[in-house]
Amino acid sequence: MKHTRIVGAAATIATAALVLSGCSGSGGGGGDDDTLRLWHYESDTSAMGIAWAEAIKVFEEETGAKVEFEEKSFEQIRSTASQVLNSDEAPDLLEYNKGNATAGLLSSQGLLSNLDEVVADHGWDDQLSPSLQTTAKYDENGIMGSGSWYGVPNYGEFVEVYYNKDAFAAAGLEVPTTLDEFEDVLQAFADQGVTPLSESAAEYPLGQLWYQLALSKADRSFVDDYQLYTGDVDWEGDEISYATETIKDWTDKGYISTDASGLKAEDAGVSFINGDAPIFFSGSWWHNRFSTEIDGFEWGTFLFPGAEMSPGSAGNMWVIPERAQNKELAAEFIDITMRPEIQALIGNNGGVPVAADPADITDEKSAELIANFNALTDRDGIAFYPDWPTPTFYDELNAGLQELVNGTKSPAEVQQQLGEQYQAGVDDIVG
């Protein structure tokens, strides 16, 4: 009997692999008393990655314990957390996504430790402003905003206006301070034949602009109704009508390109980076990338003019699994990440710290970013994101706005459709 070449070759490869990878079977598991198993998904060059690497160093020096760190992918934690945290492989501390569908769900399943006592002991509740605490607390049904602490946010994020200083200067324009002035700026660029706003309706940017426009007419009780289901949202009311009609109006006037309906966030960001569009309304998560990748022009940021509130929230947060082996060590580590020097590292590397001393921020652009964020939190202006209330609203909102920008539906039709989809989703959750 002749040996098959192929099967033989494959067998050789398999054997070689066996030898190469040795006994790399299951790793981790059973905990040492002085080992902290830590997972997060920030790259080592990002603001949080740099700050937390320093926190690991400080932690090891001060406690003498060892940190066993693994960089996970966002995707892996998002889709497998409920399985991992329910097994012996659960780490002692991990970065996890805030929100009803993620941290809320796991807390209601009993997979996350209740942090009420630890938070009170360390005084973290004094360091975090109220609107940042919203995403850290969940009630027994896993709905955010009230109940017990299940997570501790370490950084924040919010949406602001990025603008091309050179283009503004060339057109003789100033930074607008009211919504009317902002429209004048947009008109000035449109008159020159430039589409001023870099937008994307296939992903989150246009949805956030729509929400921001609604916020410019709204107060805190509208946000509570919309986000925390404390009351009914009037989808024919001033706030939402203004938002939907303004998007339509701006599209008709050429402030927003009708091409936006097919563009992704990446496309919109790139068109700001390469100078095609002078204004980009999006999140602080772009800040680091703009700092490193824009070199053709000067740019700056300002909060959306004429609005008390803007989309934003605390960032993803530290959670301690119920099955963690070393909960005390985990709490100590969180405490280190809340210290001013670690928070300052987040701030100086393009992130938005939640508890930094503004005096520690030496980088000029970062200082501007953090000043904007602090201005927002000081006036209780963090309003979360439009897609949060229901699991399917992100896609529904994008689809609705695409139809609005395309001109296939009128503003009234779009907001009626969105209202029905929103209500159906909320009814499923509240019951």
Next chain:
Amino acid sequence: MSAVLDEATATLDASVEEPKPARPGRGGSRRKTAGDWIVLLVAILLGLLIAVPFLLILVNSFKSPADYNTSGPLTLPTSLYFDGITAFWERVDFPQKLGNSVFISGLVAVFAVLLSMLNAFALGIGRVKGRLWIVVVILLANMLPQEVLLYPLYFMFKEVGLYDSQWAVIIIFTVIQSAFGTYLLASVYGTFPKELLEAASLDGASRWQILWRVVYPISRPTLSVLLIFFFIWTWNEFLIPLTFLVSNDTQTVPVAITVLQGDRLMDVTTTSASALLGLIPTLVFFLIFQRTLTRGITAGAVK
């Protein structure tokens, strides 16, 4: 890529011209007809269409982020930039992930082919009673979406202590791949020439000997094709490895690639580079064994 294309065109030409000897009366000396050219053109267009995403990955892997920002995804890089590839290589410890992927896919391919052959021998040649239903039940493993299997598998493997182990993935895919293999081989073996089997048993061969000395050598081309498919399919699997391989040092290449995907931002050039690195091994594997593939999946008639 062009080698593959040529091969495809060559096979196509061969199959287009094949009927000639069978029908010598109808214009045997005719050259290619307009129809042949259209078929060829369609094949080339299809080939190009399939190649486009690959070419995009290739172009963007060697671009610097600045280059990408100014010129977009469709242009050629202004200068070759290898930082994306090295950054990804070092960040995920690529050789280790490559070893894991080869280890898992290689073992699954060998085990699944072996299991398929044994199953199919019983079902196709042994003609077990109710074999149609057995095949249908086995095929369920293939037909159910993996999302449905995920939770039951998770609880089963957690109970036996194989959660976070490469063996969990190897066992699962051996079963899933051999389901398809059993189905295919059982129908191939169902048409296996009886004379050969009878001759073998007349010579006093046991069932075991019939399997290894008659059936195996004759169906070897089909088995090789299955082996290659199983290897590539397992290599590209994502959801189950993502769920079962918790520790970083057990993970496969496709799982490692997701490290680059953030909450909101994506890094196009590094992601391209990682996709290229993930794709090269399967491409190399395919190019080495492509002759076997083109030999056809149901080959194995009497020699």
